[in-house]
């Protein structure tokens with residue numbers, strides 16, 4: 001499939017991620033009100049991770065918009081959420097909150113250049129839209145891949161999170177879009193917490209790239225519609241000396257072994273403290289040149305999912321960076337929901353020189369690690 005033939009796909013994906021990000025901003029503001037801390041709008045999944053009105057809301061609007069634009073018939077969407085807990089009788093209030101958020105967002109869709117429904121969607125339409133995203137992906141055909149709210153823990157804590165949408169064809173990522181509503185314009189804010197203060201929507205951004213185009217782009221998130229300003233080009237950092245490099249990694253120890261990555265960084269000569277950030281905003285930081293390396297080494301029993309990486313990988317690559325597993329191999333998006341065959345961990349970096357140093361360091365330190 002030629003790159004230039006993806007215009008409608010790219011345009012729709014960027015617009016719907018802007019719309020979805022605006023839904024998230026509103027829900028996150030509500031979650032921050034003291035009265036709503038325990039109002040049932042945050043649920044725990046089976047693995048104890050949180051899921052919110054925003055996760056279901058974003059999945060519903062992305063699914064609804066993609067079906068409107070591309071037709072629901074042959075649409076394949078692989079996404080994180082299902083409707084099991086949302087369909088239970090005791091979740092009626094939650095479903096109502098999701099419906100309100102979805103209909104409020106979709107009523108604004110024309111301001112984003114997107115279709116809106118003739119009348120507000122009912123609960124069953126919304127459940128249908130969410131459960132349409134039950135594709136398992138695989139090696140053949142086109143699949144949209146969505147993480148409606150990546151880094152839900154960051155989201156409920158008022159911190160970083162991302163809306164991630166990618167399109168995969170025959171196992172290869174064709175395009176990726178990352179909505180980063182709290183990704184501050186100034187990179188210092190990522191580590192010193194100025195993102196914690198409530199601010200205007202314009203502090204966020206949307207990044208996107210088409211595979212093979214050699215270009216990645218960033219737009220500001222603006223309140224109430226699609227931005228009029230031109231997109232800016234994203235370029236990775238030119239730093240290739242580990243002494244000057246910033247390494248970012250997950251905030252949660254449970255998601256990546258901080259001790260192992262610290263040893264690895266030290267052995268390469270990295271001197272700066274790691275930047276710990278929730279969600280795929282770490283890929284955004286590499287693409288924008290705010291950090292040079294992103295490493296994630298999960299426990300060996302954990303299987304990485306395609307929606308947690310697809311959009312970020314293509315954006316970093318087109319901005320000039322490199323992403324592989326810890327064995328230096330390309331990530332394989334063709335095996336279904338999981339990144340099957342992943343060698344130990346994921347490494348993204350701003351360029352080949354740093355990348356090779358990290359992969360070399362992994363080989364040197366692996367034997368002595370307990371992973």
Ligand SMILES: Nc1ncnc2c1ncn2[C@@H]1O[C@H](COP(=O)(O)O)[C@@H](OP(=O)(O)O)[C@H]1O
Nearest residue numbers: 149150151152153250254255278279298302308
């Ligand atoms: N035990 C584990 N090890 C590694 N990654 C995990 C994990 N449990 C959950 N994750 C993934 O890590 C993502 C969050 O990334 P990060 O730690 O970089 O903020 C989660 O995305 P969701 O928040 O979308 O579920 C989830 O997919």
Ligand SMILES: [Mg+2]
Nearest residue numbers: 147150151308
């Ligand atoms: Mg995720």
